[in-house]
Amino acid sequence: MKRSILAAVLASVLVLTGCGADEDEEAKTAISDYLIKQQDNAQMISLEQEEADCIADGMVDGIGVDQLKEYGFLKEDGSVNESVETPEMSEGDAKTMVDSMFDCTDVMTTMRDELSKSMGEQPAEVKECFDEALTEEAVRAMLVANLSGDQDKAGQELLGPLMKCATGGGAEPQSE
Numbered sequence: 001m002k003r004s005i006l007a008a009v010l011a012s013v014l015v016l017t018g019c020g021a022d023e024d025e026e027a028k029t030a031i032s033d034y035l036i037k038q039q040d041n042a043q044m045i046s047l048e049q050e051e052a053d054c055i056a057d058g059m060v061d062g063i064g065v066d067q068l069k070e071y072g073f074l075k076e077d078g079s080v081n082e083s084v085e086t087p088e089m090s091e092g093d094a095k096t097m098v099d100s101m102f103d104c105t106d107v108m109t110t111m112r113d114e115l116s117k118s119m120g121e122q123p124a125e126v127k128e129c130f131d132e133a134l135t136e137e138a139v140r141a142m143l144v145a146n147l148s149g150d151q152d153k154a155g156q157e158l159l160g161p162l163m164k165c166a167t168g169g170g171a172e173p174q175s176e
Helices: 004-038 047-062 065-070 091-105 107-119 124-133 134-145 150-165
Strands: none
Touching: 004 047, 004 065, 047 065, 047 091, 091 107, 091 134, 107 124, 124 150, 134 150
16 A cells, blocks of 8 residues: 555656656747747847757746746746737846857847948947947846846946947946
């Protein structure tokens, strides 16, 4: 009798552990597929499948499915909530997501390329100022602030210095 109870408990633990892993894998697949779909719709930077998988792994492993659901990024069924804009996350979870992006893709090259495209014809000193203002620290801080719902800080971290460059005032990153 004791063996059958122990066997039942062990089987339950194995089943529950397996379900959690399946839920994580389903969430990772959903997030990765969503990222690829967004870039196919020209709504995001270009990502390879491997990069999308890496970002999804970092989000699920670092933040967790339950927390991603709480933020509204995932629906209760584990699919991506496509109608959510930018979920307001804790600063720690926002940092985890940003770290995942930086670990999996070349964020800085993409940012520099996009900035260069959007700048058009600018004097050399403005372009040089932009290059100085566009630091990894400033981009990370801006993204973390944006994801954690602090739009004012997000603007101060990177957009403020870039605006100073555009108006001839020079770059002075506002990071604390």
